[in-house]
Amino acid sequence: MTDPIADPWGERTPYAEGAKWPDRVDSNVVIQPERWVQSACVLCSNGCGVDIGVADGRIVGVRGRQVDRVNQGRLGPKGLYGWQANNADDRLRRPLVRRNGELVETDWDTAMNAVAGRARRLLGKRGPGSIGFYTTGQLFVEDYYTLAVLTRAGIGTPHVDGNTRLCTATAAAALKETFGCDGQPGTLADVDHADTIFHVGVNLAETQTVTWMRTLDRLHGPDRPRLIVVDPRETPAAREADVHLPIRSGTNVALLNAIIRELLQRDWVDGGWVDEHTVGLEGLEETVAPYTPEHAAEICAVPADDIRRAAELIGTAERLLSVVLQGVYQSNQATAAACQVNNINLLRGMIGRPGCGVLQMNGQPTSQNTRETGCDGDLSGFRNWQNPKHVEELAELWNVDPLTIPHWGPPTHAMQIFRYAEKGSIGFLWIVGTNPAVSLPDLGRIRSILAKEELFVVVSDAFMTETAELADVVFPSAIWGEKAGTFTNADRTVHFSEQAIEPPGEARADREIFVDFAKRLGLRDKDGDPLLKWRTPEEAYAAWQECSKGRPCNYSELSYDALRAGSGLPWGGERLYADGRFPTDADFAQDYGHDLMTGAAMSRMEFEALGANGRAILKPADYRPPLEEPDGDYPFFLTTGRVVYHFHTRTKTGRAPELEEAAPDVWVELSEADASRLGIEDGQLVRVESPRGAVEGPARVTGNREGVVFIPFHYGYWDDRDGHRRAANELTITAWDPVSKQPVFKTAAARVVVP
Numbered sequence: 001m002t003d004p005i006a007d008p009w010g011e012r013t014p015y016a017e018g019a020k021w022p023d024r025v026d027s028n029v030v031i032q033p034e035r036w037v038q039s040a041c042v043l044c045s046n047g048c049g050v051d052i053g054v055a056d057g058r059i060v061g062v063r064g065r066q067v068d069r070v071n072q073g074r075l076g077p078k079g080l081y082g083w084q085a086n087n088a089d090d091r092l093r094r095p096l097v098r099r100n101g102e103l104v105e106t107d108w109d110t111a112m113n114a115v116a117g118r119a120r121r122l123l124g125k126r127g128p129g130s131i132g133f134y135t136t137g138q139l140f141v142e143d144y145y146t147l148a149v150l151t152r153a154g155i156g157t158p159h160v161d162g163n164t165r166l167c168t169a170t171a172a173a174a175l176k177e178t179f180g181c182d183g184q185p186g187t188l189a190d191v192d193h194a195d196t197i198f199h200v201g202v203n204l205a206e207t208q209t210v211t212w213m214r215t216l217d218r219l220h221g222p223d224r225p226r227l228i229v230v231d232p233r234e235t236p237a238a239r240e241a242d243v244h245l246p247i248r249s250g251t252n253v254a255l256l257n258a259i260i261r262e263l264l265q266r267d268w269v270d271g272g273w274v275d276e277h278t279v280g281l282e283g284l285e286e287t288v289a290p291y292t293p294e295h296a297a298e299i300c301a302v303p304a305d306d307i308r309r310a311a312e313l314i315g316t317a318e319r320l321l322s323v324v325l326q327g328v329y330q331s332n333q334a335t336a337a338a339c340q341v342n343n344i345n346l347l348r349g350m351i352g353r354p355g356c357g358v359l360q361m362n363g364q365p366t367s368q369n370t371r372e373t374g375c376d377g378d379l380s381g382f383r384n385w386q387n388p389k390h391v392e393e394l395a396e397l398w399n400v401d402p403l404t405i406p407h408w409g410p411p412t413h414a415m416q417i418f419r420y421a422e423k424g425s426i427g428f429l430w431i432v433g434t435n436p437a438v439s440l441p442d443l444g445r446i447r448s449i450l451a452k453e454e455l456f457v458v459v460s461d462a463f464m465t466e467t468a469e470l471a472d473v474v475f476p477s478a479i480w481g482e483k484a485g486t487f488t489n490a491d492r493t494v495h496f497s498e499q500a501i502e503p504p505g506e507a508r509a510d511r512e513i514f515v516d517f518a519k520r521l522g523l524r525d526k527d528g529d530p531l532l533k534w535r536t537p538e539e540a541y542a543a544w545q546e547c548s549k550g551r552p553c554n555y556s557e558l559s560y561d562a563l564r565a566g567s568g569l570p571w572g573g574e575r576l577y578a579d580g581r582f583p584t585d586a587d588f589a590q591d592y593g594h595d596l597m598t599g600a601a602m603s604r605m606e607f608e609a610l611g612a613n614g615r616a617i618l619k620p621a622d623y624r625p626p627l628e629e630p631d632g633d634y635p636f637f638l639t640t641g642r643v644v645y646h647f648h649t650r651t652k653t654g655r656a657p658e659l660e661e662a663a664p665d666v667w668v669e670l671s672e673a674d675a676s677r678l679g680i681e682d683g684q685l686v687r688v689e690s691p692r693g694a695v696e697g698p699a700r701v702t703g704n705r706e707g708v709v710f711i712p713f714h715y716g717y718w719d720d721r722d723g724h725r726r727a728a729n730e731l732t733i734t735a736w737d738p739v740s741k742q743p744v745f746k747t748a749a750a751r752v753v754v755p
């Protein structure tokens with residue numbers, strides 16, 4: 001095995017189209033394990049199968065699971081080294097409560113009674129709308145489902161969302177708009193079969209490292225697929241591409257409209273399939289008509305001929321795999337752009353077959369489960385809050401009055417939850433496994449909200465994060481390896497993770513914490529029995545299986561034993577929509593859709609008027625410029641993103657010595673032209689300023705697009721107390737996509753100066 005830090009993608013194992021991706025087992029073991037325990041990696045949404053090595057009650061290493069369909073033994077640097085966070089000395093071991101301004105250790109009873117007491121008083125005085133939960137994409141199904149029932153059926157609050165709002169809300173939204181329901185149509189195995197791969201705003205090499213290995217092995221194999229990359233940065237994929245379109249930030253919709261126009265004009269459309277399986281072609285044709293390659297070239301600032309060439313490669317593909325991530329989701333017109341990628345595959349009739357698919361990728365490892373269980377803006381089991389029958393199903397299942405389950409309007413999205421906390425209508429905010437004091441936009445504002453005297457902040461986490469430091473009560477959580485449970489990756493593969501070791505100190509699984517809280521609040525069903533009727537992971541999972549039965553995300557056949565048998569297993573089978581039927585019947589659909597330009601929700605009547613009834617919906621959108629654009633004072637587009645060695649706010653990867661050493665501090669990427677114009681040398685300290693704050697770091701001169709400045713968003717302050725100079729989100733704007741409500745991290749105006 002090569003050094004995974006120096007060469008994160010390892011040696012090539014080239015293979016031909018349709019052949020099996022060769023196995024390669026990667027491992028990192030520091031002491032010979034006494035036993036191996038089955039699991040999967042939770043440091044990105046790829047969800048690579050992994051065995052955890054255990055000796056003397058501690059994790060001592062990992063090895064990739066050769067039998068697993070996702071990774072066939074491979075692991076990236078985060079997977080190989082990130083497990084060391086479990087053993088970190090600074091894990092939270094006991095609950096903490098704030099006394100005289102300081103967080104001090106206490107026992108579970110005292111901490112839990114303080115939390116339940118505050119929640120009870122607020123519920124009595126101001127009702128469920130005063131209680132909010134902001135959760136994560138890193139728990140297990142068993143934790144999420146417990147939280148969903150607690151909050152929706154017990155407390156009855158609409159204010160529940162996850163940090164999945166920051167990473168996958170647009171994936172969910174675009175899938176619902178086009179196909180009527182969330183759920184990844186394609187599979188990672190489509191990489192094995194595609195003859196053309198279309199990357200839009202996705203830096204797979206750093207975000208889903210192992211799937212990039214798979215892609216590289218195809219690109220370096222006998223039947224090399226064509227690769228088209230849309231990204232203002234010169235990513236590893238851009239360097240491998242046949243066509244790289246380094247478009248101006250925030251212009252995805254204009255580019256995609258031009259590609260769609262070319263497909264239509266040059267008859268690169270599977271007309272018979274489109275007629276039979278979609279609605280909306282006429283509206284799409286009309287909308288894209290003005291987007292000639294020349295017009296899009298003007299907006300996107302890339303050559304018209306490159307747009308034509310990209311369209312030609314897509315138009316002449318026999319098996320097209322489109323892959324989408326944050327460059328779309330966190331950008332201007334996020335859902336509108338993601339839907340245009342869906343439209344491209346639909347026009348080509350390339351969905352549900354080997355090599356033909358859309359991967360609206362996820363960011364976090366278990367964000368799919370946040371969406372499925374209803375810990376984000378949806379109801380459990382991909383149910384539709386606008387459909388009274390779906391609400392009644394849940395009410396019956398949970399044995400509560402349907403009116404307890406908030407469904408009078410869309411559930412509150414994360415940015416609005418923080419707004420309500422700012423204005424004071426939310427007085428209790430429980431933050432689970434996430435670190436908004438580093439990951440939300442405009443951090444100065446977020447810190448001031450979390451520090452408000454009137455806001456009671458509860459944090460459950462494994463570490464003293466920047467957010468936990470501002471809490472009133474902190475619960476120590478057990479994490480991966482310390483509890484049993486299931487989770488689902490970006491291509492719907494469900495993995496079971498055994499408990500390998502005991503949690504440190506008094507840390508508990510989040511599921512247990514929620515059950516204890518519900519008990520202390522006295523939450524009961526209509527018969528007076530406890531609302532949460534489970535204790536163990538098995539019991540929680542069985543309850544979720546029952547809830548998901550009959551819905552697209554049906555877990556009822558995926559028993560723990562089936563998941564223990566070897567590889568992870570996808571719900572819904574290898575690919576969705578192989579029969580060309582889509583869940584767009586109004587009685588079944590998860591959502592009735594939105595106006596992509598304004599975000600206005602459509603009614604059932606408006607949805608039915610589309611006449612989809614089992615067909616996919618081609619939704620068009622005109623281009624609109626970003627909300628904030630560069631000007632004379634702030635002439636750069638700031639974009640933020642991930643790097644291959646870190647995950648989110650480094651709470652785990654920052655505690656793995658190899659990963660930390662590989663990327664210990666923030667940096668600022670600039671194009672060669674900009675660096676030369678400003679007289680900035682590689683490595684020189686620069687300051688990036690926006691109207692909201694400033695970040696300092698050494699310059700890295702890159703091949704990125706001129707006028708773009710990139711800052712990795714991983715760095716906060718838990719290991720750097722030197723003011724607020726290194727979190728990229730000091731600079732980003734409070735703005736979100738009108739449909740998915742995903743915050744915009746890719747288009748803020750900034751300037752670069754030498755301090």
Ligand code: SF4
Nearest residue numbers: 041044047048076079
């Ligand atoms: S690709 Fe993702 S899931 Fe796989 S090892 Fe790397 S971080 Fe873990």
